[in-house]
Amino acid sequence: MVENFFIVINQSLKTSMNKIFMLIGIFICLLSACSSEKENTQKNETAQSYPVISPALIDTVYTKDYVAEIQSVQNVDIRSKTKGIIEKVWVDEGKFVAAGQTIYSINNSALRVELAKAESQIKTILAEKKTLEIELENTKKLVENKIVSKSEQAMVESKIATNDAQIEEIKTDIEGIKLQMSYSQIKAPFSGILNRHLLKTGSLVEENTALTSISNNNEVFAYFNVSEREYLDFVAKKRTNNLEKVDLILANGENYPFKGIIETIEGEFNQETGNIAFRARFANPEKVLRHGATGKIRLNQSVKGAVIIPQKVTIEVQDKTYVYVVNAQNIVEQRAIVPIVRLDNMYIVDGVNPSDKIIYEGLQTIKVGDKVTIKTVNFR
Numbered sequence: 001m002v003e004n005f006f007i008v009i010n011q012s013l014k015t016s017m018n019k020i021f022m023l024i025g026i027f028i029c030l031l032s033a034c035s036s037e038k039e040n041t042q043k044n045e046t047a048q049s050y051p052v053i054s055p056a057l058i059d060t061v062y063t064k065d066y067v068a069e070i071q072s073v074q075n076v077d078i079r080s081k082t083k084g085i086i087e088k089v090w091v092d093e094g095k096f097v098a099a100g101q102t103i104y105s106i107n108n109s110a111l112r113v114e115l116a117k118a119e120s121q122i123k124t125i126l127a128e129k130k131t132l133e134i135e136l137e138n139t140k141k142l143v144e145n146k147i148v149s150k151s152e153q154a155m156v157e158s159k160i161a162t163n164d165a166q167i168e169e170i171k172t173d174i175e176g177i178k179l180q181m182s183y184s185q186i187k188a189p190f191s192g193i194l195n196r197h198l199l200k201t202g203s204l205v206e207e208n209t210a211l212t213s214i215s216n217n218n219e220v221f222a223y224f225n226v227s228e229r230e231y232l233d234f235v236a237k238k239r240t241n242n243l244e245k246v247d248l249i250l251a252n253g254e255n256y257p258f259k260g261i262i263e264t265i266e267g268e269f270n271q272e273t274g275n276i277a278f279r280a281r282f283a284n285p286e287k288v289l290r291h292g293a294t295g296k297i298r299l300n301q302s303v304k305g306a307v308i309i310p311q312k313v314t315i316e317v318q319d320k321t322y323v324y325v326v327n328a329q330n331i332v333e334q335r336a337i338v339p340i341v342r343l344d345n346m347y348i349v350d351g352v353n354p355s356d357k358i359i360y361e362g363l364q365t366i367k368v369g370d371k372v373t374i375k376t377v378n379f380r
Contacts, residue, residue, distance in 0.1 A: 049373040050366065052326055052357040053313065055349070056380060059304045062341055062348075065249065065296040066224040068280075072291040074190060074216035080205040081183035084108035093196050097188040097214065104186040104211060111184075115177045122170050129163040132156055192216040193287070215291040220284050222248060222260060224297045225275035231265070233301070234278075246280050249296040256295070258283045301341075306348045310379050313358050314339070314347065323352065324359035324366055332359070332370045 084106035091097045136156045142148040195213040199205060226234070248256035260282035269276045280297060282289065314321050314337070325335045337351030352358065359366060360377055 047330070047371045047373050048362075048365075049375060050326075050362050051360040051377045052374045053310070053360045053377055053379045055307045055309045055352050055354050055356060055358065057354050058306055058308060059302075060306055060308075060343065060348075061300055061302045062343055063298050064301055064341065065298050066226060068222040068224040068248070068295050068297045070289055070291070070293040070295060071221045071223065072192070072215035072217050073219045073221060073281075074192065075213060075291045076189065077213045078103065078186065078189075078211050080104075080106065080186065080209045080211060081207060082106060082108055082111070082180045083206050084110075084184060084204075086199060086201050086203045086205060089197060089201055091194055093194055093212075095194055097192065097194055099188055099191045101188050102185050103188055103194065106184040106186065106205065108181060108184045111177055111181050115174065115181070118170050118174045118177060122167055122174075125163050125166050125170070129160060129167070132160045132163065136160065186211065188214060190214070190216055193290070195291075217284050217287050217290060220282050220289045220291075222280045222282060222295065222297055223277050224280070225270070225273065225277050227275055228269060231276050234262075247298040248280075248282060249298055251294055256282065256289075258285075260297075303341075303348065307350070307352060307354070308343065308346045308348055309337075309352065309358060310360070311342070311345050311347055313360055313363070315363060324363060324368075325352070326357040326359065326372060326374055330371055330373065332366055332368055332372060334368050 086104055087107040088105040090102050090104065097103060136153065139148060139153045139156050143150055143153050192214040195215065197212050198210055205211070245259040245261050248258075248260060250256055260280040262278050262280045264279045266277040266279075278297075309323070313323050315323070321337050321339055322334050323337055325333050327333055335351060337349045339347040339349050341348040357374060357376070360379065366372070
């Protein structure tokens with residue numbers, strides 16, 4: 001009986017101790033949660049300070065370069081018009097050739113044989129015709145004396161007419177052969193610079209075989225592509241008669257000494273690129289520019305009311321550009337912008353306005369949603 005009493009007392013004590021320990025644990029958890037909440041509250045109350053800038057609104061002029069393809073005002077292929085073997089090349093590659101000057105001589109001995117054959121045929125037919133003419137005179141006398149009928153005279157006259165037709169036909173063939181033979185002297189269609197000879201002396205050529213090309217480089221065209229927006233700006237500028245001449249930057253970075261002028265625009269936009277081609281004309285008195293060369297057209301662009309920001313306030317994520325903007329509640333937001341032109345360490349942009357507050361420094365530590373205090377600074 002006594003033992004059972006002590007067992008009951010012991011179990012009661014154990015149950016009481018477990019409840020006490022449980023209460024202590026709950027109390028400790030509540031203290032920890034309160035402490036964390038207090039720390040978070042203190043952290044939020046001490047928001048970090050960041051310098052901010054407001055975009056500037058300015059009128060400015062900048063230059064923009066466009067990749068250009070240079071072409072001669074005249075550039076044509078020179079082809080053979082007859083069959084034969086190149087007998088001689090009179091003008092070397094890269095040399096100047098005057099209009100009408102012989103470049104190639106083609107040996108077309110086969111045509112000379114055809115010409116001799118045709119001329120021989122004419123001589124034979126002319127001899128036959130002479131014999132027929134004598135026969136005709138005799139026949140006429142016989143007809144007058146009523147020895148033969150007029151039909152005999154008509155037959156001889158018909159033979160003479162046939163001979164005349166044959167002679168005219170052969171003469172036409174001879175003219176064609178002589179024309180083909182004239183093609184054996186291949187001459188420059190205009191004054192210019194010869195390109196590479198595709199075939200050398202001794203080569204067999206067929207009719208219409210490409211031999212070389214010739215370029216008139218007294219003036220050159222520079223073709224370059226611009227966007228639809230730039231095209232519209234150009235058209236508006238042209239209406240005000242305020243179109244400036246353009247510069248050409250050569251492939252070695254040097255400025256070409258002669259200015260050009262945009263004289264025409266293609267008729268339609270390229271649907272794949274959204275661009276349209278412009279053509280500028282440049283004088284080339286020193287023959288420095290050659291057909292097929294490349295360079296850059298440099299245009300002066302004026303912008304009124306351009307919104308500019310420092311390049312350092314932007315961040316790039318994949319193919320987009322962003323800035324951190326502080327809203328009216330001092331909360332940091334991320335905003336996408338479109339850089340239009342780079343001016344040294346500045347951007348002309350779309351997507352922000354002069355009333356915005358943009359984080360100027362500390363971009364590596366700030367996060368979207370942070371509450372901050374700000375201090376406006378001047379970046380110009």
